[in-house]
Amino acid sequence: MRKDLLIRIIGGFVIGAVLGQVVQFFVSMGIAQRSYAWVVPEFRALFTNEINAIITQVLLTGLIGITFAVAALFFEMARWGMLKQFIVHFFVTAIIWIPIVMILWMPKTMANVCSLLASFLGTYVVTWLLQYKLSKRDIEKINAMLIERGESHDD
Structure with a gap:
């Protein structure tokens, strides 16, 4: 494996x-009354103990970070x-981020799913533009510099 990868x-x-x-800190502020919630209750319920849920x-979330870091290489493909x-x-x-965000933090309602998809797509459209x-x-x-130097992109 290359060192830079x-x-x-x-x-x-x-x-x-x-x-x-x-x-998770901000989610916890919204769901917890007087203590920090390391994970949302719906996600915690998938595990036998809280430590496994936190890990x-x-x-x-580390996988999300890896996905975005490695997928950025697509923008270096000049062809x-x-x-x-x-x-x-x-x-x-999207294949990585959306399901993980849904599992970790989003209540499973159709409105939330639509909101999540719309925000991801909207962010992408704005970023692309x-x-x-x-x-x-x-x-x-x-091109202006090339024309000024007597070269052109058609040469």
Whole structure:
């Protein structure tokens, strides 16, 4: 395994696990009365003890981090167009992120499922549009520099 991929995996796991605990903190503020809830009761009910639930939650949020860290490599595939990069990245991350978030934190109602899917898709559309505009601007700057130097992208 390449060293940079291993670093990406370890870093992704750590960032995912830490962000997962930050999310759990805010979820806990919403569900717990006077104490910290390490996991939501619905997730806790899937395990024989709370320690196993906490460890599983950390592993799952770490997996989310790994997924996003490794899936970012799709954006480095120069032969793929930006639309293909975003579509593949979207589906890979959605396949991991959505079920884990549903299991860890979301009450299982149709409204919540629709809200989660809409927010994930909406975030992606906005991100893609911003990235597209930035890339288009960068390409225009590069083309202008090439024309100024007497070169063109048609050469």
